Amino acid sequence: MTILTTQISFLLLLLLYVTTFHKITCTNHTVVRCNEKDRETLLTFKQDINDSLGGISTWSTEKDCCAWEGVYCDSITNKVTKLDMQFKKLEGEMNLCILELEFLSYLDLSYNDFDVIRVPITQHNITRSSKLVYLDLAPLIFDKTLHMDNLHWLSSLSSLKYLILSGIDLRKETNWLQAVSTLPSLLELQLSYCKLNNFMIKPSIEYFNLSSLVTLYLSGNNFTSNLPNGFFNLTKDITSLDLAQNNIYGEIPSSMLNLQNLRHLDLSENQLQGSVSHGIGQLANIQHLDLSINMLGGFIPVTLGNLSSLHSLSTGSNNFSGEISNLTFSKLSSLDELYLSNSNIVFRFDLDWVPPFRLHALSLANTNQGPNFSAWIYTQTSLQDLYLSSSGISLVDRNKFSSLIESVSNELNLSNNSIAEDISNLTLNCFFLRLDHNNFKGGLPNISSMALIVDLSYNSFSGSIPHSWKNLLELTYIILWSNKLSGEVLGHLSDWKQLQFMNLEENEFSGTIPINMPQYLEVVILRANQFEGTIPSQLFNLSYLFHLDLAHNKLSGSMPNCIYNLSQMVTLYVDALPSDTTIELFQKGQDYMYEVRPDRRTIDLSVNSLSGKVSMELFRLVQVQTLNLSHNHFTGTIPKMIGGMKNMESLDLSNNKFCGEIPQSMSHLNFLGYLNLSCNNFNGTIPMGTQLQSFNASSYIANPELCGTPLKNCTTEENPITAKPYTENEDDDSAKESLYLGMGIGFAVGFWGIFGSLFLITKWRHAYYRFIDRVGDKLYVTSIVKLNNFDRLWSG
Numbered sequence: 001m002t003i004l005t006t007q008i009s010f011l012l013l014l015l016l017y018v019t020t021f022h023k024i025t026c027t028n029h030t031v032v033r034c035n036e037k038d039r040e041t042l043l044t045f046k047q048d049i050n051d052s053l054g055g056i057s058t059w060s061t062e063k064d065c066c067a068w069e070g071v072y073c074d075s076i077t078n079k080v081t082k083l084d085m086q087f088k089k090l091e092g093e094m095n096l097c098i099l100e101l102e103f104l105s106y107l108d109l110s111y112n113d114f115d116v117i118r119v120p121i122t123q124h125n126i127t128r129s130s131k132l133v134y135l136d137l138a139p140l141i142f143d144k145t146l147h148m149d150n151l152h153w154l155s156s157l158s159s160l161k162y163l164i165l166s167g168i169d170l171r172k173e174t175n176w177l178q179a180v181s182t183l184p185s186l187l188e189l190q191l192s193y194c195k196l197n198n199f200m201i202k203p204s205i206e207y208f209n210l211s212s213l214v215t216l217y218l219s220g221n222n223f224t225s226n227l228p229n230g231f232f233n234l235t236k237d238i239t240s241l242d243l244a245q246n247n248i249y250g251e252i253p254s255s256m257l258n259l260q261n262l263r264h265l266d267l268s269e270n271q272l273q274g275s276v277s278h279g280i281g282q283l284a285n286i287q288h289l290d291l292s293i294n295m296l297g298g299f300i301p302v303t304l305g306n307l308s309s310l311h312s313l314s315t316g317s318n319n320f321s322g323e324i325s326n327l328t329f330s331k332l333s334s335l336d337e338l339y340l341s342n343s344n345i346v347f348r349f350d351l352d353w354v355p356p357f358r359l360h361a362l363s364l365a366n367t368n369q370g371p372n373f374s375a376w377i378y379t380q381t382s383l384q385d386l387y388l389s390s391s392g393i394s395l396v397d398r399n400k401f402s403s404l405i406e407s408v409s410n411e412l413n414l415s416n417n418s419i420a421e422d423i424s425n426l427t428l429n430c431f432f433l434r435l436d437h438n439n440f441k442g443g444l445p446n447i448s449s450m451a452l453i454v455d456l457s458y459n460s461f462s463g464s465i466p467h468s469w470k471n472l473l474e475l476t477y478i479i480l481w482s483n484k485l486s487g488e489v490l491g492h493l494s495d496w497k498q499l500q501f502m503n504l505e506e507n508e509f510s511g512t513i514p515i516n517m518p519q520y521l522e523v524v525i526l527r528a529n530q531f532e533g534t535i536p537s538q539l540f541n542l543s544y545l546f547h548l549d550l551a552h553n554k555l556s557g558s559m560p561n562c563i564y565n566l567s568q569m570v571t572l573y574v575d576a577l578p579s580d581t582t583i584e585l586f587q588k589g590q591d592y593m594y595e596v597r598p599d600r601r602t603i604d605l606s607v608n609s610l611s612g613k614v615s616m617e618l619f620r621l622v623q624v625q626t627l628n629l630s631h632n633h634f635t636g637t638i639p640k641m642i643g644g645m646k647n648m649e650s651l652d653l654s655n656n657k658f659c660g661e662i663p664q665s666m667s668h669l670n671f672l673g674y675l676n677l678s679c680n681n682f683n684g685t686i687p688m689g690t691q692l693q694s695f696n697a698s699s700y701i702a703n704p705e706l707c708g709t710p711l712k713n714c715t716t717e718e719n720p721i722t723a724k725p726y727t728e729n730e731d732d733d734s735a736k737e738s739l740y741l742g743m744g745i746g747f748a749v750g751f752w753g754i755f756g757s758l759f760l761i762t763k764w765r766h767a768y769y770r771f772i773d774r775v776g777d778k779l780y781v782t783s784i785v786k787l788n789n790f791d792r793l794w795s796g
């Protein structure tokens with residue numbers, strides 16, 4: 001989760017970067033106000049910075065350091081008082097000698113990409129009477145390891161009020177609490193994602209005095225501890241406390257209720273147990289309360305209903321039991337976001353209840369709502385996000401339901417229910433639309449031209465793709481799997497220029513495969529339709545494509561004989577996604593996780609009427625792990641180049657007319673776990689002494705002239721030379737050739753993987769929104785779109 005969140009923060013920061021980078025400073029070339037000593041300090045600081053991108057280029061061209069980018073001087077003394085280097089793309093070493101600037105009160109080096117921090121060795125160079133009030137060193141990328149061994153150097157910064165070191169690796173600092181408690185004026189402390197692991201403080205927590213603190217962010221560390229009861233005595237005036245994602249266990253200490261000024265409390269994603277005290281109703285000022293993703297049990301205290309300042313309430317993914325009724329919410333008139341998903345609570349809301357709030361986000365996913373759609377939800381006409389997946393809903397009030405779902409503006413998720421409406425006359429205005437696994441019937445609805453994700457799979461939609469869908473210019477991800485859709489998809493595809501993921505499996509689409517495929521496509525699944533004609537060569541020119549499935553159609557002709565430009569299947573682009581990332585697809589019947597990952601590359605052309613020789617180009621796609629050409633009419637031999645496809649895990653060439661011998665080089669395929677060469681015209685001996693013998697006879701049967709283990713013995717008279725022993729070097733040349741080709745093809749994939757896939761992965765998206773939430777900001781999908789475009793420019 002940490003990595004996800006940090007990468008996501010990285011995305012956001014990039015966005016901010018775009019908007020702040022080109023700041024133009026107005027300078028006066030005639031006067032040099034700058035103090036000479038300050039200038040020297042600044043130049044020492046600059047000396048170790050790698051500014052290859054020119055973020056602080058004015059530092060060398062201007063004489064007056066007060067006119068340098070990011071440097072601010074006092075108008076009377078001309079001493080440097082403020083240094084703001086946020087988002088300057090600085091790399092190399094961050095030398096904190098900069099703290100020697102005598103009158104510096106504000107230092108912001110955040111969101112850069114430094115590799116090392118040099119902290120002052122002794123404190124005596126930083127004046128005891130340091131004026132520094134604000135210090136922010138948080139890096140742009142949290143999981144890039146920017147270390148700091150200890151925080152001792154902080155002790156001279158006696159005026160410090162704001163200290164932000166989030167994202168710096170502080171695991172070696174064994175008593176961070178002691179270090180920060182030497183700062184008498186500290187108001188705000190942010191040490192999120194610092195890899196802190198010591199929370200139980202010795203000798204005892206009361207030893208420390210952090211009484212001035214009002215904001216404390218410690219999320220994403222690894223405290224693996226309970227919350228000491230005295231912890232909340234540290235910080236009585238605190239208004240914002242974030243302890244999310246910390247592996248904290250045990251009960252919520254009752255001393256928390258002393259924090260009367262608390263406005264923002266986030267304890268989510270820990271392992272807290274026990275029940276929530278009724279006393280929580282005393283936190284009268286609380287606006288944001290997040291207890292989600294813990295193991296809290298018992299009843300949700302009815303006193304929550306006293307918290308009339310609440311804007312955001314999250315209690316989902318706990319072990320709460322009992323009932324919750326409209327009474328609990330009767331005073332929560334400011335409520336804006338309500339997340340109660342994944343719980344067994346019984347909801348007892350009167351049918352005629354009209355809530356006092358107007359929500360922007362509501363999540364009741366995976367709760368026992370059904371079979372009726374809760375009537376009070378229809379009153380929420382300002383929803384941006386509505387998550388009601390897996391809630392057992394089958395009955396809706398048609399008119400109210402229609403206007404509700406049309407009004408949802410960001411994400412509508414009704415997956416995994418049994419809703420059987422005809423919504424063909426509606427226009428859905430959200431960016432993220434998930435109605436999969438229901439019984440929706442009739443024609444497809446109209447969709448906002450801003451839609452990014454559309455998943456309507458496993459329903460009974462029929463008819464063809466509406467003409468209005470031509471306008472889905474931002475569409476990134478479309479799944480129509482398993483419906484009764486028909487007609488041609490020709491015209492639309494070329495308009496969906498941003499499309500990355502397309503699954504039209506199991507419908508009755510017909511016609512030829514369009515030749516103008518969007519160039520960013522990563523996944524193309526047209527399986528089990530009625531497509532006919534030849535495979536357009538343009539498909540093999542999609543450099544991001546890593547999953548191509550055209551199986552079970554009526555395709556004919558031979559495979560295109562052009563140069564295959566499928567770079568993703570040749571180069572293993574490691575940064576694309578964390579390797580444990582999965583994209584959810586669904587198999588008929590049960591839900592299951594089907595892994596589509598950039599490191600799992602697939603070509604499946606099986607069960608068509610393809611013929612002719614297989615293009616040599618196919619065997620140059622050395623990263624392909626699954627290749628299925630079975631049940632076609634392919635002819636010709638398997639080239640020994642196949643030995644270069646070293647990642648192959650599953651190879652099916654069965655039921656074709658392949659002939660000739662099985663190349664010795666196939667024994668290079670060390671990961672091969674499934675092989676089927678049956679029902680062809682292969683001849684000669686199965687290469688001996690290799691793992692090709694570990695497959696049983698069914699992998700080879702129905703090749704009348706093929707022999708050797710596991711098939712029948714070859715008779716030596718017929719075949720005197722074929723029983724030669726396996727030799728290591730025979731195919732080295734071809735293997736090397738493939739490898740070489742793999743390296744040759746461009747590295748230009750850029751960050752596309754990260755950006756592209758953000759849309760595909762629920763987990764990420766939620767983390768993304770959570771992050772936005774934490775920052776207290778609201779950047780909506782338009783920003784994602786901007787990021788998208790920005791990245792594209794960047795990766796060129």
Ligand SMILES: *[C@@H]1O[C@H](CO)[C@@H](O)[C@H](O)[C@H]1NC(C)=O
Pocket residue numbers: 027028029030031
């Ligand atoms: C630049 O300096 C000159 C000479 O001191 C002064 O007259 C002028 O107002 C200054 N301009 C700006 C923009 O500060």
Ligand SMILES: *[C@@H]1O[C@H](CO)[C@@H](O)[C@H](O)[C@H]1NC(C)=O
Pocket residue numbers: 050051052091092
């Ligand atoms: C500075 O950064 C650039 C780009 O990241 C890199 O190519 C170069 O080697 C770096 N120089 C030093 C001295 O670190």
Ligand SMILES: *[C@@H]1O[C@H](CO)[C@@H](O)[C@H](O)[C@H]1NC(C)=O
Pocket residue numbers: 097120121122125
């Ligand atoms: C302290 O400052 C002096 C000169 O002002 C310098 O020679 C010395 O290297 C500095 N020490 C550290 C630890 O930065």
Ligand SMILES: *[C@@H]1O[C@H](CO)[C@@H](O)[C@H](O)[C@H]1NC(C)=O
Pocket residue numbers: 184209210211
């Ligand atoms: C903590 O420090 C503040 C001022 O710095 C002081 O007023 C307060 O009494 C101290 N509290 C404890 C428990 O030492």
Ligand SMILES: *[C@@H]1O[C@H](CO)[C@@H](O)[C@H](O)[C@H]1NC(C)=O
Pocket residue numbers: 197222224247
């Ligand atoms: C967190 O801490 C626990 C115990 O101290 C340790 O076993 C675990 O590996 C740590 N996790 C991470 C991600 O550092």
Ligand SMILES: *[C@@H]1O[C@H](CO)[C@@H](O)[C@H](O)[C@H]1NC(C)=O
Pocket residue numbers: 206229230231233255258
């Ligand atoms: C915390 O403070 C309260 C009063 O403010 C006091 O009653 C309690 O004993 C303190 N707890 C600890 C563990 O210091």
Ligand SMILES: *[C@@H]1O[C@H](CO)[C@@H](O)[C@H](O)[C@H]1NC(C)=O
Pocket residue numbers: 281302303305306
């Ligand atoms: C808080 O809620 C409880 C139960 O709903 C109620 O009895 C009590 O009067 C409320 N307290 C305040 C201060 O509103």
Ligand SMILES: *[C@@H]1O[C@H](CO)[C@@H](O)[C@H](O)[C@H]1NC(C)=O
Pocket residue numbers: 295297298319321
């Ligand atoms: C959840 O609560 C039930 C009682 O409501 C209890 O039996 C069960 O052990 C709890 N599960 C966990 C994981 O705490």
Ligand SMILES: *[C@@H]1O[C@H](CO)[C@@H](O)[C@H](O)[C@H]1NC(C)=O
Pocket residue numbers: 325326327350352353354
């Ligand atoms: C709300 O809940 C209370 C208690 O469950 C009930 O008495 C009341 O009639 C409900 N309905 C409305 C519309 O508030």
Ligand SMILES: *[C@@H]1O[C@H](CO)[C@@H](O)[C@H](O)[C@H]1NC(C)=O
Pocket residue numbers: 422423424425442
């Ligand atoms: C859709 O609109 C048409 C024309 O207005 C109407 O005939 C049809 O009954 C509507 N379908 C549904 C499901 O409301």
Ligand SMILES: *[C@@H]1O[C@H](CO)[C@@H](O)[C@H](O)[C@H]1NC(C)=O
Pocket residue numbers: 659660661683684685719722
């Ligand atoms: C296998 O068949 C090919 C023709 O398809 C022939 O040239 C070759 O000699 C045969 N090899 C053996 C060992 O029979």
Ligand SMILES: *[C@@H]1O[C@H](CO)[C@@H](O)[C@H](O)[C@H]1NC(C)=O
Pocket residue numbers: 713
């Ligand atoms: C096949 O040949 C091996 C030795 O080459 C022999 O041990 C085995 O019995 C033979 N099997 C058959 C079915 O002829």
